[in-house]
Amino acid sequence: MTIADRLAALTSVADLGVGRLPEDVLADVRSLDARAGTRLRLSGEHTVVALAGATGSGKSSLFNAIAGAPLAQVGIRRPTTSATQAVVFGPTPAGELLDWLEIRNRQAGDPSAQQLSGLLLLDLPDHDSIEAAHRAEVDRLIRLVDAFVWVLDPQKYADAVLHEQYLRPLAPHREVMVVVLNQADRLSLPDVAACMHDLHRLLSEDGLTGVPVLATSAVKPDGAAELHEFLVATVADHRARTARVSADLDAMAARLAPLAPARRSEPALRDAERHLRGSLAGAAAVPTVVDAVGRAYTRRGLAATGWPPVRWIPKLRPDPLRRLGLGASDTQGEILRRTSMPSGSAASRAGVDSAVRALADTASDGLPAPWPRIMREAARSRSDAVPDALDRAVGGADLGMARQPRWWRLIGLLQWLLVAVAVAGGVWLGVLAVLAYLQIDLDAPSLGPFALPTVLLIGGLALGLLLRIVVRPFVALGAARRRRRVAAELNRRIDGVAEEFVLAPLRQELSRYGQLSAAVHGVSR
Numbered sequence: 001m002t003i004a005d006r007l008a009a010l011t012s013v014a015d016l017g018v019g020r021l022p023e024d025v026l027a028d029v030r031s032l033d034a035r036a037g038t039r040l041r042l043s044g045e046h047t048v049v050a051l052a053g054a055t056g057s058g059k060s061s062l063f064n065a066i067a068g069a070p071l072a073q074v075g076i077r078r079p080t081t082s083a084t085q086a087v088v089f090g091p092t093p094a095g096e097l098l099d100w101l102e103i104r105n106r107q108a109g110d111p112s113a114q115q116l117s118g119l120l121l122l123d124l125p126d127h128d129s130i131e132a133a134h135r136a137e138v139d140r141l142i143r144l145v146d147a148f149v150w151v152l153d154p155q156k157y158a159d160a161v162l163h164e165q166y167l168r169p170l171a172p173h174r175e176v177m178v179v180v181l182n183q184a185d186r187l188s189l190p191d192v193a194a195c196m197h198d199l200h201r202l203l204s205e206d207g208l209t210g211v212p213v214l215a216t217s218a219v220k221p222d223g224a225a226e227l228h229e230f231l232v233a234t235v236a237d238h239r240a241r242t243a244r245v246s247a248d249l250d251a252m253a254a255r256l257a258p259l260a261p262a263r264r265s266e267p268a269l270r271d272a273e274r275h276l277r278g279s280l281a282g283a284a285a286v287p288t289v290v291d292a293v294g295r296a297y298t299r300r301g302l303a304a305t306g307w308p309p310v311r312w313i314p315k316l317r318p319d320p321l322r323r324l325g326l327g328a329s330d331t332q333g334e335i336l337r338r339t340s341m342p343s344g345s346a347a348s349r350a351g352v353d354s355a356v357r358a359l360a361d362t363a364s365d366g367l368p369a370p371w372p373r374i375m376r377e378a379a380r381s382r383s384d385a386v387p388d389a390l391d392r393a394v395g396g397a398d399l400g401m402a403r404q405p406r407w408w409r410l411i412g413l414l415q416w417l418l419v420a421v422a423v424a425g426g427v428w429l430g431v432l433a434v435l436a437y438l439q440i441d442l443d444a445p446s447l448g449p450f451a452l453p454t455v456l457l458i459g460g461l462a463l464g465l466l467l468r469i470v471v472r473p474f475v476a477l478g479a480a481r482r483r484r485r486v487a488a489e490l491n492r493r494i495d496g497v498a499e500e501f502v503l504a505p506l507r508q509e510l511s512r513y514g515q516l517s518a519a520v521h522g523v524s525r
Contacts, residue, residue: 425456
């Protein structure tokens with residue numbers, strides 16, 4: 001992955017992390033994004049190397065030795081570098097880069113030092129200066145330069161402040177760092193070896209194993225030769241600039257990784273979604289509605305196919321759906337959108353709240369703060385609108401009760417036909433009785449051993465009652481089928497409420513987390 005790709009990922013982290021990453025981390029991300037991008041845009045022909053060290057370490061003397069001229073004031077007991085000084089080697093101007101570094105004191109290096117062409121060498125103030133402004137200047141430039149040369153002296157090389165506040169935090173930048181044990185001319189060769197050995201040990205404890213350690217002396221001829229060779233190699237390599245940015249990105253990636261770890265796909269989340277849908281269905285009284293549909297279908301079916309003289313009896317009981325405000329139509333013939341069902345009980349509301357909380361907790365399982373809180377807030381962001389949405393979902397459902405099945409009408413017509421037959425037989429018998437009373441002898445046709453009027457009367461009544469008995473199981477079968485269809489329709493609509501008001505906001509936050517986690521991973525190499 002290229003530096004450009006990693007910086008693009010860092011920019012994404014800065015955008016996606018708003019409100020989701022700690023403010024101090026987010027501020028550091030934005031700062032790194034800004035300075036890394038600016039540094040890569042500015043002069044790629046120059047390598048910025050800083051000489052840093054404590055008071056009396058001799059870094060200004062080394063600065064003069066490399067520059068080939070007494071550019072920096074040299075002192076022993078007190079800080080003499082009050083502002084950063086820069087020396088630029090080579091003919092290429094570095095004004096824009098120096099302006100970005102905010103360095104005003106700038107000099108041209110020895111024109112004959114062609115091997116150092118492209119080097120921009122800085123002499124920083126002392127990091128242990130009693131002047132707070134000096135320490136602030138060191139801390140500022142340490143974040144901006146391409147490479148470091150830490151100048152130590154035999155007396156202070158083990159200073160705890162140096163190791164704890166500077167060297168140890170810069171461990172990720174070991175590739176662009178060199179440590180110099182200066183003033184080696186004051187020690188015997190065995191003492192130099194002993195100091196070097198001890199310094200390697202301290203650097204190893206700081207996480208800087210493998211960092212070059214050089215022994216130098218600014219007062220001896222060629223005493224800074226090794227440092228000079230290091231600078232020549234650094235300038236010739238042209239990698240310090242990108243190596244520094246890469247190291248900064250590595251350090252930031254290590255800092256970000258625990259805040260947005262890769263999230264595993266959890267099958268438990270699907271179970272939590274199903275539990276939520278079940279809780280919403282319970283809160284919307286879906287079982288009650290489905291049961292009412294079955295009872296209403298049975299009631300209406302028996303009324304439509306029953307024996308006409310007693311059809312009014314089932315109508316004495318109130319229609320189960322109309323009691324709930326369902327299944328009616330307005331003047332435009334549309335299904336009513338509101339119901340008269342009572343609001344969900346406290347137990348059902350608590351069940352919904354518990355299901356939402358469990359869903360959010362499952363979604364954020366294993367994620368660091370503040371993600372559990374963010375997931376819960378996302379899942380609950382539209383919870384106030386859920387009760388009305390559930391009511392509209394149930395009230396707007398097509399329960400299939402607006403039209404009667406055709407076979408109901410056919411059975412109803414047949415029942416009326418049988419009633420007509422029975423009435424015809426009764427009237428016929430009545431006429432025969434009146435004629436007999438008037439002593440008018442008129443024989444009625446017979447059907448076997450029974451008179452035809454009698455057959456019509458009794459047959460019409462018996463067949464009507466028998467047809468009602470035969471039809472009843474079919475009505476029950478239709479009611480069961482209608483309950484299944486209505487349950488599927490209501491559950492589909494409840495799923496829509498769950499998706500719109502709970503799952504969609506949560507999935508949006510999960511998607512943002514996934515993008516942030518991918519961006520954090522993209523910052524790494």
